[in-house]
Amino acid sequence: MDVTQELADFAAANSTAVLDRANPIITDAGLLAAFDNTPVDPEEYANLNPHLLALTLTSTQALISAIFTLPTKSSGSGPVVTLPTPVTLLPREKPLPKPKPPTKWERFAAAKGISHKKRDKDVWDDEKQEFVPRWGMGGKNREKEDQWLHEVKQGEGADLDPAKTARAERKARIAKNEKQHAANVSIAANAPKPISALRDPNAKPSSSLSDSQAVKQSSRNKRKAELERSMLISKTSTASLGRFDEKIDGEPKVKGVKRKFEPTVTSGGFDGEKEKALGVLKRVESTVGKPKKVKKGGEGDEGGLNVRKAVRFAGKQDGGKGKVVGKVGKGKRK
């Protein structure tokens, strides 16, 4: 029994010897990866599995030494290395998150230079001598609704329920906030995109206030002009062309086409007038004796028949037949 081959395999499997490579092995410790870009030798490649093992051993040893020479810090479960950021670029799963569109208040605050002030959730209650929540269950904003005694000011009716009024006020504040939130959401959804964003769909929305305001202004002007136009059309849509309609406050004035007349007397004699008259004559002369041009869609000169329409009509009639002919072929139906 010859076991030399098996012994050799066993020795190879237990070896820790590394190969010499022509190019140094590139390691990317951030991704726990190593790249050996020396071409694979065809002769060694014939002896596949042992060669792969040797190659892997070599490159992994390089990677291990790269990892183990990184700075370590100690922890409960032995030393921990902080890995560097990976060198190899790999694609993300999703695009970078878009910045949240600013609310109306945030835009205003940015324009005025008002910085954000963090509000604590709890406020100090002097009477209870402890922190109570600003809102929510047992919140400070419900204090008036819950207290058993109310001060009635002079002039306030006897039927006034201060707890009820306070509650109504709080509910109104909530409703107002919700309305503002909805407005912000709709503005963010319908925000007109700047031209730069249209060109590059992945560009960030412009953060500068003046930019977005200019865009808003232009879109508003456009909308205004459109509205005015449709209003004028509707106004002149009566039998009297809107002559007897009541005027609306701030109605735009209709600007018609102004007619222009030639001056009756010119300083340069009658040369201009003569030229104009000759021009008209020339135009008339050029069309004399020629057949009238057939207007697109109109009735032409050729025996009063609209050829274009007629051709289309005829085409439609035997169009169905034509298709039938097509079906006879051995085309497979999908």
Next chain:
Amino acid sequence: MSMLRTIKPKNARVKRALDRREPQIVENEKTAIFVRGQTSSDKVRTVMKDLYALKRPEAINFSRKNDIHPFEDASSLEFFANKNDASLMVTGLHSKKRPHDLVFTRMFDGRVLDMIELGVEELRSMAEFSTPKSSLSARPMMVFHSDLFDTHPTYIQLKSHLLDFYNGHPLTDLPLLNTLEHVISITAGPLSQSDDATTALPLVHFRVYTAKLLASGSRVPRLQLTEMGPSIDFSVRRVQSADEEMMKMALKRPKLAKSDVEKGLGKKRKNIETDEMGDKVGRIHLKKQDLAKMQGRKMKGLKVKKGGAAKTKDAGADEAMTED
């Protein structure tokens, strides 16, 4: 996308779950889906099983057949990806024209980024090696051999793809003891001289070894490798490279402050650790218990009414009474 209904969160838990699916600055690890086509072979199923075992737990295995042909119509892949919030797909197929076929697909933003089709030529599955295996969710080391992975566009894509598949999520910290368990070794064969380079692409050898770190007397240990399987020889078939614009988008990096990176990118989890058994351990800080406030036996007579809502209700009831 259209087949998936949009969910409006009705409670905070659902909202949190949906927010986690939104684009993040620091992304989660990519999930891989393993799905079979209408016809597959035993070889392909075995390969998928082993690749799945290596990718677990960031992997989902679908056991049913699906009518998927990634290179012809990728819409169902996109559906799978969006439904499961996964961006890596492995489709196993088998046909006369392309026997023992695996299609690796990468997604970006719910759309197909690139695809690569590999044929399984030789296979020795993980079960055929009677050696110890790596533990679940152990991060592999990956090594690539051959100049083709630097020069040939198909192999560059393959390298990026496989690296992304198993090691795409960069780690920040790595404990040195008992963490480096196995190596995935990928080697491309030499370009054959006789054939035309475009017709015959050399095989890609996929090997996995368990690593044993031996004391060497220096800081860097010596390494010993034992093959644990699977051992697969792939042939490279069809390739669909990424759209340039899309790839550019996908390679965009966020601008992060150095301090944020050091802090763990805003994802620092306080008082949560994973012990050596892989169990999650949390530490809770408690105040000293006040026994005076302890809840004793409950009785109706001793009930304490809550402040706000109860009172107003009572007031309403009183009014009703007086009206009567």
